[in-house]
Amino acid sequence: MAVSEQDGGSGSAAVHPPELVGREREMAELARALDAPPAAVWIEGEAGIGKSRLLREYLARTAGRADRVLLARCPPLHHPQTLGPLVDAVRQVTETVAGLPLSPLAGALRPLFPEWAADLPAAPGPAEDPTAVRHRVFRALAELLARLDVDVLAVEDVHWADEATLEFLLFLASGVPQPVGLVVTCRPEDVAGGSLLRRLAARLAADSVSAAGRLRLALLPLDVAGTARLVSSMLAGEHVSDGFAGFVHRRTEGVPLAIEGAVRLMADRSDLSHGAGGWGRRRLDEIGVPATVRDMVLERLGRLGPDGRAMLRAAAVLGRPADETIIRAVAGLAPGRAQAGLIEALDRGLLDDEGWGQVAFRHVLARQAVYDAIPPPRRRMLHRRAGRTLEALAPPPVGELADHFRVAGERSEWCRYAEWAADLALASGDETTAGTLLHDLVVNGGLPPASTVRLIRKFPFASFAGPARFRELVPPLRAALAATAGDAVQEADIRVQLGNVLLFMGEDDAGRAELKRAIPHLGHDPAEAARAMMRLGWPRSSSWPVSAHLRWLERAAELEVPSMTAADRLGFAADQATARLMLGETDGWALEAGIPDDADAPAEWQQITRANVNLGDMAMLWGRYAVAARRLDTALALADRRRYRRYESVALVTRTHLDWLTGAWDGLAERAAALAESEDILPLARLEVLFVVGQQQAAAGAYGPAAERLRLVLDGEVDSGALADSMEPAAALARLALAAGRVDEALDITEEPAALIARKRTWVWASDLGPVRVAALAAAGRVEEAAKLTAAFARGLRGRDAPGPRAGLATCRAVLADARGEHASAARLFARAAAAWQVLPRPYEALLAQERQARCQIAAGQREVALSLLAEVRERLITLGALGDADRVVSCLREYGVPAKRPQRGGRRANGNRLSPRELEVTRLVATGRSNRQIAETLFLSPKTVAQHLSSSMRKLGVSSRTALAVLATSAEFAQRDVPDRRPGGGAKNR
Incomplete structure (x- = not known):
């Protein structure tokens, strides 16, 4: 010294x-895991804790192994380039793929490595579906790693990785056998909700308890x-x-x-x-x-000479490892001064030699501190220099160039490179990155109208979720409309895209109005015109009669579109089927039968996914619940496999709704609450899941909160114009009003929805509303009006095999007979209605009908059989979880002298001691000795949620302490315990 x-x-x-001190145990565990290939190692900890240092120290100590480890680093870029960390890492270890025994599949790597085009096989044939493109890119990249003899892929700072990189890591981790070892370092606090990284972490955590080569390390402070x-x-x-x-x-x-x-x-x-x-x-x-580290870094920066500071600022603006030539060009220094400044920064420990002639900040916090301290004018100048310097690279890093020119204020260069980056992302099947880039351009680029339309047409809308991103597209589209006033063709092109965006947002009436104005001027684009006509044929948000919608559907079907692909024709057929079923047209089922569950052609996958979501919804409307379950489960499987986020979220919500209807209530409250809190749910889908929550509250007897929630849902449905969807919440809210004796309120709630159905003659919408409206009219003494409504309902269902609406009609007839004092007849009709509901199956409605049946039997003098039926109904209501209704039945039984216990509050045990999937995970981790906080970190939950799962598990398993739960979880009996299905109502394939 x-x-x-x-x-x-x-x-x-x-x-x-x-x-490296204080990491002896972690180093030993890392070595053991990597000595049992294929390894899967997750290293986590806060910024500056030493994750990368641990990994690099291991590589330095095992020189023989280091040669077979590919180290990828994820820089904190504003818009990470598709698979950028992996592409950069591969380029560092080889300058060419010439001579490697690559299969024809490797031609899929051409968009990622354009400089190797002469050495790569020919590009594979077109695959219009982005998921198919992405999958073969992943297979080709995995093959390349194998040909380069990569034993372990190590990815640092994976929390900054682009989504395609995360999907590739999941692809590798899901392989059987896993093709290459994986090591990732991550800061959990920087992982966004809904990130694929959570799925990767959960996968590694699920295997880490017992499997060799599986390791999850959490680095703690010294x-x-x-x-x-x-x-x-x-x-x-x-x-x-x-x-x-x-x-x-x-x-x-x-x-x-x-x-x-x-x-x-x-x-x-x-x-x-x-x-x-x-x-x-x-x-x-x-x-x-x-x-803070920032204060320390900035003070150390101030102690450097001017050339050292200039090189550090240039390195901070570049934001990733770079060689001296590039840093010098950005800093604007002569070679001698630049070298001296670089040496000073390296000597002071602010920069580190990364190998391959590249240097970078030792830690991202230091880089961020330096970057934030650069005055904005100088920062823009440095970004401009960085952009001009990187433009000379072959191939140019277009994602980084877009970021540099954006910050520099160079609009034209930013737009050019951002669109280029989006095109590359689409070519690689990375819809998420492409959507982010295109959205940023349209919203913030100040583009001319033609460019706005061109970019909107590239949008991968299926990967969007949540209303905010759609809402932000409306102002630039309206500005483009104003700029093209007088040019009918350009105006129509923009207007139809505006209409589409409004429809995606759930603003159906506004969207349809834009489409109607656009159609007469879309002669130059018949495919777009046909799509617009099809959307106008959908009746969900308009008071038009059925005939008006059918005319638009027929116009769309008759329009000749020679350029339409097979996938487009499949989508059109699915839309025709959905629209006709929503209108109550039986011929829609013939079209539905022609829609496949899957296809060999990748271009058709997205259309089939969307078709299954919509047809599942229509099957629910008609009461064909088996068809609905099959279609929705297919949609969930396809959407999960191919990352169609929008379709996945809608399918999950609709499946949750179906679970409510069919009585699959175990765990439903948790699933519905989680969906309601998700940021990825679109407005109408959120209303649907809130409807399920409200219905569960009502069934449990929480009538006040249920009414508030259902009113919120009903108002939201009406305000958005989703009139067909408003029928169920209107019926549920009116039922609560009737139960409380507020007959006038029930009449007010149901009056307009009932009139709408009568005007449109869409009687398949009346399964729930019809019975409640008839009951409200009867309670108000307007029995003849109730009879007319029932008769119109019956006429509207003639020739229609609609089990759900027909069960509703049977209930209307029973209510009408009861109102007329025909109690014995009413009892028989309620029994028929109960049977009709049960066959769907819709057990809750069946039990309510049986309750009404028993009350009519009592009025008809059949007291003993009625009380026996009521006792049975009470038991089944408790088992189902409808404790509020069970309370009401208990009161009736006691009124007639039958002793009956009120249901116990605080939960039910419909499946005995079976735990939910999450409860199983938490319980098994308790057995390993983890604390609630450690379990929370492992499963990315809050400690409070973990405590709730533990409490539920102990209640279900009949134990009163954490120790007893841990002992039970390690028993042979528990190890063989059946695991409930993960999907919302059935098998695990959809989750």
């Missing part, structure tokens, strides 16, 4: 790079002793005083990066002294070490 004498013999430290060792390693192994070590630990909280920064800063300040007790601070009461 070099020591200079100052201040009466006190030493000033020469600071060395820190050693303790005081570890802090002392780290500081000592930077001071040539000299002892540091206990007071100094404690002081550094308190100020840095044991984070290694902060410890290193603190020591370097104090050395820069000559704030260290060496005495008999070892190294310490000169004046503990006078000189304060800044509490």
Whole structure:
């Protein structure tokens, strides 16, 4: 150690790079995992905790293995380029693929490696579906890794990875056998909700308890002793005083990066002294070490010379490893000055040699601190230089160029490179990145109308979820409309896209109005005209009669579109089937039967997914629940496999609704609540899931909260124009009003919906509304009106095999007979209605009909049989979970002298001691000795949620302590316990 004498013999430290300390156990576990290929290792921890250092130290100690490890690094780019970390890593280990024994599949890599076009096989044939493109790119990339003898793929800072990279890691982790080992480092606090990274973490965690080669490491801060060792390693192994070590630990909280920064800063300040007790601070009461890494970095930056600062700022703007030539060009320095500045930054430990002639910041926090301190005008200038410099690379990093020119304010270059990057993303099947880039361009690019339309047509709408992104597209489209006033053709092109966006947002009436105005001027684009006509044929949001919708459907069907592909024709057939079924037209089922569950042609996958979502919804409307379940399960499987987020979210919500109808209530409250809180749910879908929540509250007897929620849902459906969807919430809200004796309120709620059905003659919409409207009219003494409505309902269902509406009609007839005092007849009719509901199956409605049947039997003098039926209904209501209704039946039984217990509150055990999938995961992790917080971190839950799952598990399994639960979870009996299905109502394939 070099020591200079100052201040009466006190030493000033020469600071060395820190050693890796306090990670002996983690290093051993990492080595064991990587010695059992194929490994799958997850390393997590907060910023600066030493995740990358641990990985790189392992590679340095195992030189033989390091040659077969491909190290990819994910930089914090605004818009990460598709598979960019992997592409950059591959380029670092090989300059050519010539001579590698690649299969024809490797031609799919041409968009990623255009410079290797001469050495790669020919590009494969077109695949219009992005999922098919992405899948063969993944297979080709995995093959390339194998040909390069890659044993382990290590990805640093995976929380910044683009979605395609995350999907590729999932692809590798899901392989049987896994084709290559995986190591990822991650900051959990930076993982967004809904990120694919959570799925990857969950997959690794699921296997990590027992499988060799599977490891999940959570790095924690150093303790005081570890802090002392780290500081000592930077001071040539000299002892540091206990007071100094404690002081550094308190100020840095044991984070290694902060410890290193603190020591370097104090050395820069000559704030260290060496005495008999070892190294310490000169004046503990006078000189304060800044509490944040940022403050330390900026002060160290200020101690560099002007050339060192210039090189650091250029490196910060580049944001990723780069060679001296590129950094020098961005900094604007002559070669000699640039080299001197770079050496100074390396010597001071702010930059690190990455190998291959490249340098980068030692940690992203240091880079961010330097970047944030650059004045905005200089920052824009540096980004402009970075863009001009990187433009000369072959191939150009278009994603980075888009970011640099965007910040620099160079609009035309930004737009050009961003669209180029989006096109490359689409060519690689990465719809998420493409959608983000295109959305940014349309919303913020200030583009001319023709460019706006061109970009909107590229939008991968199926990958969008949530209303905000759609809503932001409306102002630029309206601005484009204003700019093209007087040009009918351009105006029609823009107007039809505006109509489409409004429809995606759920603003159906506004969207349809734009489509109607556009159609007369779309002669130059018959396919777009046909799509617009088809959308106008859908009756969901309009008070038009059925005949008006049918005319639009027929016009669409008659329009000749020679350019229409097989996938387009499939989509049109599905839309025709959906629209006709929504209108109550029986011939829609013949069209539905022609829609396949899957296809060999990738271009048809998206159409089939969408068709299954919509046809499942229509099957629910008609009461064909088996068809609905099959269609929705197919949609969920396709959407999950091919990452159609919009379709997946809608299918999940619709499946949840179906579970409510069919009595699959176990775990339904949790699923519905989770869906209602999801940011990816579109407005109308959110209303549908809130309807399910409200219905469950009503069945449980929480009538006030249920009414508030159902009113919110009904108002939302009406405001958005989704009139067909408003029928169920209107019926549910009116039923609550009737139960409370508020007859006038029930009449008000049902009056307009009933009139709408009568006007449109869409009687298949009346399954729920019809019975409640008839009951409200009868309660108000308007029995003849109730009879006329029932008769119209019956006429409207003639010739229609619609089990759901027919069960509703049977209930209307029973209610009408009861209102007329024909109690014996009414009892028989209610029994028929109960049977009709049960065959669907819709057990809740069947039980309510049986309750009415028993009450009519009592009125008809059949007391004994009625009370026996009521006792049975009570038991089945409790089993189902309808505790509020069970309370009402208990009151009736007691009124007639039958002793009956009220149902116990606080949950039910419909499936005995079977745990939900999440409860099983939590319980098994308890058995490993983990705390609630550790379980929460493992499963990406909150500790409160973990506690709730534990409480539920203990209740179901009949244990009263955490220890007893852990003992039971390790028993052979528990290991063989059946695992409930993961999907919302059935098998696991859809989740």
